[in-house]
Amino acid sequence: MGYNSTQNYLKLLAQLAVNENVNHDIVSSLIGYVKPIYQSDLNNRYSEPMLWIGLYIALASLCCILAMVADLVHGLKSRKPWFPCKYFSVNAASLSVISVAMKLPVDLSGSMPGDVDQVAKLGSMAFMCTMMANLLPCLATMDSNELLTNIIALGVLVITMVVNVCIQIETGVISYKEDAHLLKTVAKKYDLESLGINKYRNTIIATLYVTLLLVLLIIHVCSSLAILKSKQIIESKYQQGHETASKDVRQSTGSVLTIEKLKQHVSDYWVMSGSGSPQFIIACSVTTTASGVICCLTTIMHTLTVSWSISAMLKEHYDSDYKWSTVVILIVQFIGVILGTVAPLSRCFATLSFKAVLSSFGETTENLELRRYVLQHENEMELAERTLEGFSKSMNRLIQKGEKKQPNNLKKLIEEKSTPGFQGVKKFDNSHYVPALLSEVEYQECWSLPVVTLTAIAVTLPDIEKVEVDSLLKSVREGLEYVMLVEENLNTSGDYVSVHKAAETLWQEVDVCHKWLGDKLQDIASQVNTTASQVERTRQIVQLFMEKAKIKIKEGVSSMDIGGTNGDSECKSICANSMSRVTRTIINDKEIENELFKELSSWIADIMAACLTNLPQVIAMKCHSSEIEKREACVQAAARLLGETKEMINTLQGHDIPRMSPDDLPFIDKWLAYLSDP
Incomplete structure (x- = not known):
């Protein structure tokens, strides 16, 4: 099929060869053209x-x-x-x-x-x-x-x-x-x-x-x-600009970073990242x-x-x-x-x-302040006023874009359920004695793990309206996004890494799979005595979680004794340890059993609210990056975060925040110590 010209030519030569009227010398000379015709066929085939x-x-x-x-x-x-x-x-x-x-x-x-x-x-x-x-x-x-x-x-x-x-x-x-x-x-x-x-x-x-x-x-x-x-x-x-801008946001005990200060701080870094952008x-x-x-x-x-x-x-x-x-x-x-x-x-x-050679005539006071943070070469002309204003407008647009994605469910939970001074941070763990079995696992307390643990209990409680459960889940879903952001930026030591990972894994299991360490929440709820009173059924739910936590802790300890430290076993042990401490606190406090869902919601709101008082510090930190290629993206993320959380920050700053050292605010164990003995 691919060599039609060659085949037809050979057939023609065969016909000429048997024809007595054709000189054989002519046929012999024509045979010399077979090779170029064959090569032409090959070229045609290869060019297809x-x-x-x-x-x-x-x-x-x-x-x-x-x-x-x-x-x-x-x-x-x-x-x-x-x-x-x-x-x-x-x-x-x-x-x-x-x-x-x-x-x-x-x-x-x-x-x-x-x-x-x-x-x-x-x-x-x-x-x-x-x-x-x-x-x-x-x-x-x-x-x-x-x-x-x-x-x-x-x-x-x-x-x-x-x-x-x-x-x-x-x-x-x-x-x-x-x-x-x-x-x-x-x-x-x-x-x-x-x-x-x-x-x-x-x-x-x-x-x-x-x-x-x-x-x-x-x-x-x-x-x-x-x-x-x-x-x-x-x-x-x-x-030089980073050192100047950092001085304006250094906190002292009891002071807060207001939205106005934060916006000015982001604006300073926005100008530095924009004018100092390698692509610019x-x-x-x-x-x-x-x-x-x-x-x-x-x-x-x-x-x-x-x-x-x-x-x-x-x-x-x-x-x-x-x-x-x-x-x-x-x-x-x-x-x-x-x-x-x-x-x-x-x-x-x-x-x-x-670029344009400008006099200070006509410049606004705000732009004169921002001009201190313009990064340029010594021999360059000054940045044009219109360009400087463009930087400010682009930042404001990004903040406004963030304002459209505010965590309204979280804001509603904190406004309705949190207590003055965020006392739920102290109440969720009142266990003073830890059994020997629990002492096998030691870990740093973090913000997100108790929130996930309390949520798992709350959504399993009997006789709670579905709308309330869904509302709590939405609020926690929004809140944990910012809580984990605080932890990633401010709780960065090695002791917290495994706890953060355990909390993140557990939350995916609770939120997506509706399970706690492999056990379906619905199966746990179905094990209670349906003929008992609501208070008794609530107590049974809490006790079931406690028993399962003890089993998981024993399994984790046995696993580590046999094969050394295992990531999955360690994660289960950390989560089970948190559940054991929380359920012991609940059982020891008989007064909260009547309205346990309401009390747990308050604890969750207080823990997340206390954690999110660190959001201004996170925003200020995200403005800066040691890598020049990443600075523009970092300050953009800070501007979006400011837009998303500005109302939340205002709400939290209206609460009675403990007068703790700024260095202690990011750590829940410091809050526990302060609230226990202020």
């Missing part, structure tokens, strides 16, 4: 997948375009006219996709005789110039090792492409030397221009693209060196302006080239093995060149508006 390869090239190009458009949309949405790279950046994955998209100019052996084929090859080079201009800001997001690795990889790709294109110019794959020579020899009467062939035009355009690619590569290398030095300068200035720094550089100009020139050249080939596309002048897929590649990459030019060109104009 090239159509799909062409579509694969177009798909890879489309992926690059979508990433550039995503960055464009992100820049517009976040109102950053320097369009920082978030989705399209230099890494192993993107370079692999780019190398696929650049197959046409890299291909040395593929013949591209048609006008459309030639323009598609030139268009790939234009597309590469556009992508390099878009990739420039992403270099600032890398550390020195990543920067070196990725620049070398990009350099290898660009240099390989440039060398291959130069070879193709010389061999005539781009310049039409072979086609032109053939036409001159066979049909001298034809005018090459009338055939749409210009052996010099494509050579000149390809040479220009090669030059621009090399210039862009030099720009990337120079920018990389400048980035390393700029980061050192900015880092020094950031540390490189966006303000002359290399970015140069890359934008090159990108603009590339777009103009490619637009003209495509306009000259419109008639060729309509006449289907594509004669390569890629067939009609070259048209798809040409169209997709042309769209990429056009769309990829909004961002680099905008950076050129935006750079002019970022």
Whole structure:
């Protein structure tokens, strides 16, 4: 099936051989053409997948375009006219996709005789110039090792492409030397221009693209060196600003960080992270302006080239093995060149508006305060007033966005159930003596574990309206998100890690699976005597949890005695220990059995409220990061958190917060000690 020409030719030779009227010398000479015909059949067969390869090239190009458009949309949405790279950046994955998209100019052996084929090859080079201009800001997001690795990889790709294109110019794959020579020899009467062939035009355009690619590569290398030095300068200035800003939020005993102070603190770091953002720094550089100009020139050249080939596309002048897929590649990459030019060109104009020589006339007092935290090089002009105001507005928008996601269920629980001074922190664990069995497991107390333990008991109690249970679960679900955030930031010593992990695992089991350490809560509830009074059934539920806790503790101790410390066994022991202490407290207090659900809800509200008094400290901490590449994301997270919790913070600060040392506030055991003996 794949060698029809060869088979037909051999049949013809066989017929001639048996024909007595045909000279045998002629047949012998014709046999010499079998090999080239066979090779032609082989080439045709091997070129069959090239159509799909062409579509694969177009798909890879489309992926690059979508990433550039995503960055464009992100820049517009976040109102950053320097369009920082978030989705399209230099890494192993993107370079692999780019190398696929650049197959046409890299291909040395593929013949591209048609006008459309030639323009598609030139268009790939234009597309590469556009992508390099878009990739420039992403270099600032890398550390020195990543920067070196990725620049070398990009350099290898660009240099390989440039060398291959130069070879193709010389061999005539781009310049039409072979086609032109053939036409001159066979049909001298034809005018090459009338055939749409210009052996010099494509050579000149390809040479220009090669030059621009090399210039862009030099720009990337120079920018990389400048980035390393700029980061050192900015880092020094950031540390000065960090020290100044930290002084404003240092707490003394009994003092609180108000929303106004927190907002000012976030604003200070927002300006430092924005003006000191590596991508913002490189966006303000002359290399970015140069890359934008090159990108603009590339777009103009490619637009003209495509306009000259419109008639060729309509006449289907594509004669390569890629067939009609070259048209798809040409169209997709042309769209990429056009769309990829909004961002680099905008950076050129935006750079002019970022910096301006300003006098203090007309500046607001707020902006004068913020200007202290602007990070810039010594020889740079001052940040324009409009740019500074833009930083403040973008922060306010993010805070407002966070305000739409406030934990209303948690806020309602704390407002309705918490007690003055958060006495539930002391009440939930009044066990003064610990049995010998429990002493086998020692752990630091944390905020989240007792909340999960109390919730597991509360949602299992009999005769409680479903709406109340659901409301408590929603409140705890919202609250634990912030409680665990406090623990992750303020309870970071090794002693707390296993307890935090145990609490997180247990909560997933209680909330999602409705179980406690493998036992279904519904099965526990079904074991009580249904004929008994509500108080008696409540007591039975608590006792069942206590008995199961003792069993789990014994299993954990036995497991550790046999095989050493086991993560799962340790987690179960910690959770069971917490349940044992809580249930003992409940059983020892006969007065709370009548309204146990209400009492447990109050304890849960007090524990979470006491923990969340540390939210201002967490927000202040999240503003700062020691890694320059992560500072912008950190302060954005702090702004969102401030928006989400500002009403909660105001509510908590309206309570009677114990006058404890700020260093003790993050730890529940310090609260227990203070409330027991204030």
